[in-house]
Amino acid sequence: MLQRILDSEPDLSPSQIAHIQQQLYQDRNTLARLRQELVLCLSDITIVGVEKTQGIQFFSINGQGSGYAPDNSVPLIAQRTLILRVYVDCKRVQQQGPQHLPIHISGSVIVDRIRTNGSVTRVATLKPINGPIAARSSASIDRGDPNHTLNFRVAASDCQGLLRFTVTVFEQGPVVIDDVLGAIYAPRPSERDTWLPGSATTTAAAPAAFSLKVHGRFEPVPTFRVQAVLVHYTGGGQNLPAPTGFDFADTLEYVLKTFPIGRLEFEDCIEIDFDKNLSTCGGGCGPGFEGPGGLMVILKDLDDSSDRPAIRVALIPSDARMCVGGCGNKNIAAAQDGRGATLAQEMGHALDRKHAPYAPGWEQEEPPFPQYGDYPLGSIGEYGFDVVTSEVYDPNTSHDFMSYGSDRWVSPHTYVGLRNEIVERFSDASFAGLADGRFSPSGDPSQETLFLSFRVNRDGSVEVHPSFHLPARAQPPDHTSTSDVSCELLDGKGQVLGFHRCRARGSHVDPDGPHIDFHEAIPWVDEATAIRFLRNKEVLHLHDIEALAPTVKLPASGLRSSEQRLTLKWEGHHPERAVTYLVRYSRDAGRTWRVVAVNSSKSECVLRQRQLPGGEQCLLQVVASSGIRTHVAQTKPFSVPSEPRSATILSPKSTSETTSTGQALLRGGAFSSDYGLGAPEDVVWSSNVDGVLGRGFELIADGLSEGAHTITLTAPDGQGGVATASAVLRVVLPD
Structure with a gap:
């Protein structure tokens, strides 16, 4: 009737037309809901929900779920395996007596890609990975049981763009088929699917079958870059060989399951000798990790002096005696071989994630971890799902891996937070900002930067650790909270050349502990003769910068190559202070650099050619520091052959x-x-x-x-x- 009025009354005002159109829209929605209810009443089998999970997802059925956010509102990640959990209600189960043979449910999913021009391409037809399953009423579905749902796996390579999933379920078993009315079903708003106009339909084509169309849009996430640092451990009286690259991949498997990663890329893998004692406790992760020459200091130097953004991960032999299971700080992480959940936590710290609570009285960190419904403190908040094994993680007993709780998995809070940080840290826009100087106060993409390491003790004394300055690309904005410690570069007359407020970093920093370690990137000024350290404007320490930089002499003969190895030797000297070295490699005449050896007192470096990208204008660079002042020497250009994949x-x-x-x-x-x-x-x-x-x-x-x-x-x-x-x-x- 309303449509006839619109068609036959040309003199209606715009407001009248808008009112009638709104009424038409509401009436059509009401009709769709009535049709839906009719289908649900007359069909013996119906789909009451489809959960789309890549590890964790908001979804609620029978009070199982936090209700913290709308169903299926955790974003889907492109190139990451998806599981469709189909929740099926079978009324016939309630109607039949105990002597009836059991009914089973199976189904299929047709996957279509909907392109931006509206065309549709068939991607796959899927069978359930666990069907057929026993039929049950919706009221008896246990979300914690993987076999209470029909589960379909969508391959990671197919999870891109906008996909339409046509889900069909049907009975399998000795049942009697009655006539049923076919009808059109409109989606419930709570399902939060990406519905397309005119395409969201469900058809009760037979009494024992039911179909539903849902959609999923996959968000591209930047490639996640990881560099493995394999540790040959000789500390604490042990001598343990470094784990292998395969060990690293195995330990990383838990991270791949729980992090919002679609595409992972390994930077070159390096092996280091490390002799500090990791079993000594005290001061955060302990002096073996965070003290002078500690493992985290080595990783920080490695990260500071490399051009390509990546998370630098040290893998420690599984038999190493350690005070803590691992350690993490911005862009760097360390854990033992085989301890996947620990590595996930430390890599979370590398991406600025804080600890999650796990017991009453735990002091919350900012931003605070959410309370998910009535689940325990630090719970994952929803039912986690392992897309490989189909294991379900119950929020009543499973804690977020950023906590120290039991049976750890990932919560929506951590998952989405990691996604946001990965997008900011590794996006093309961030790389462009680094390249064009957008993040540099001076606009210079290669500003000379002092990478300063020091420790502030509880009594206010300051220890300056070996540091260096290099031309380095500025970093994206740092969201880490500032501390009450700052430092100033002074010239020979005591005038301030530069001021820098330090940041409190580290996963285990105790502000009331015996000391706090700092690793700061500060614009360098050659005229600086001293560094003044302050706490709340009170001077703690004045550190004199040595007048002379060290000297480095490379051999005239250059590199020595044999059996796919490159050996570089040099002579380094300073009249007053010990010299430490790091070695960098460039394949493009010095435009970009990667570190191949770090924190070494040796004047020799042996490299495997296969780990070096090839080029015609390759360079090796020795960076020598006498504490603060730095000298750089580099080889003449040489060629390295390109290696196939x-x-x-x-x-x-x-x-x-x-x-x-x-x-x-x-x-x-x-x-x-x-x-x-x-x-x-x-x-x-x-x-x-x-x-x-x-x-x-x-x-x-x-x-x-x-x-x-x-x-x-x-x-x-x-x-x-x-x-x-x-x-x-x-x-x-x-x-």
Whole structure:
């Protein structure tokens, strides 16, 4: 009737037309709701919700969920595996008596990509990874049981852009089919899906089947860069070999499951010798980590003197005796081999995440951790889901990995916070800001910067540790809270050349402890002769800067190369002070630098050529510090051949693994320092038994045939060839 009025009355005023259109919209919504209720009443089987999770998600059913935010409001990350948990209500279960045979539910999902021009492309048709499941009423669904929902896995390589999921569920079992009315279903607002006009429909096409269309939009997140620092540990009377790159990848697996990472890229991996005692406690993480020459100091120097943003992660042998499990600070983290949850916490600190509470009386840090409903303090707040194993983490017993609680997983608070920090830290806009000087007060993208390390003791005394100054790209804005400590650069007449307010960093900083360590980046002025340290404007210490910088002499013969190794030796000297060194490498005539050796008192460096990206104008640079003043010497240009990508399979292992489920996690890729990691769609997995399995850096292969499989990964090597790796997998299916 209202539509007829609009069509037949040309003299209606704009306000009358708007009122009628609004009434039409409301009436159509009411009709859609009535149709929905009719479908739900007449259908024996209905979908009451679809949870879209990549590890953690807001969702509420039967009081299971925090209700802290709308359903499915944790953002979806591009190139990250997605699980659709389909919640099914079966009325027939309530109607039948105890003598009826059990009913089971199965289903399928059709995945379509909707492009910006409106075209639709078929991506995949999925079977459930756990079906069929026992039918039940919606009131009896336990969100903590993975087999109370039909679960569908969407491959990471498919999770990009806008996807439409057509979810169909149906009964399997000895049931009687009655006629049922087909109807159109409009989505409930609480489902918070990305609905497209005219496409959100559900059809009860048969009494034992039900279909629902939902959508997911995947947000691109910058590539997450990690540099592995493998520690050969000789401290505390031990002599433990460094973990391997495969050990690092295994320990990182927990991080990959819980961090909002779509694409991971490894920087070059380096190995260091470390002889400080990590088992000595006191002063935050302990002097072995944060004292002079400590592991965190080495990592900080490594980060300060490298051009490419990355999280520098030290992996310590699993048998090392340690006072704490690990340590983390901005851009740097350290943990023991095999302790994935600890590494996740320390890498969280590297991305400025604070500790989460885990017991009453825990002092909250800013910003405060949310209280999720009636769940315990520090709970993950929602039901976590391991997309590889289908293990569910119960918020009644599972704590956020940024806490010291039990059965740790990730909360929405930490997950979204990490996503925001990764976007800011690694985005192209941040790189552009670094390159064009946008974040530098002077606008100079390579401002000479003093990387100053010092300790303030409880009594106010100050110890200055070996520091250096280099041309360095300015950093993006630092959100770490400032402390009451500051420092000034002074000239020979005591005039202030520069002022800097220091920041309180570190995951274990105790303001009432015996000391606090600082690592600051300060614009350097050559005329500086002293550094004045202050606390709340009270002078704590005046440190005289040595008058002379050290000298470094490189051999006239240059580098010595043998069996894919480069050896560089030099002579360093200072008349009064000890000299410490770091060595940097450039493939592009000094435009960018990466550190290859750090915090060394030795005047020699041995490098493996395979770890160095190739180029025709390569340089090695020795940076020598006598405390503050720094001297730089570099080699003449030399060439290093480019290396093609080398393929690596991280899972399954190279030795035979066995699965009894017909399902296997495939993880790997092809990398070289010259050509990087490549695109995920270029990585192809295949089996000599079942043929092509899929694409991507990570793939969960379902429905594998019984028997021995040779799993092969292939990817372009960057030089026109193909990089290949293989592993053996044995599938033994239950009888």
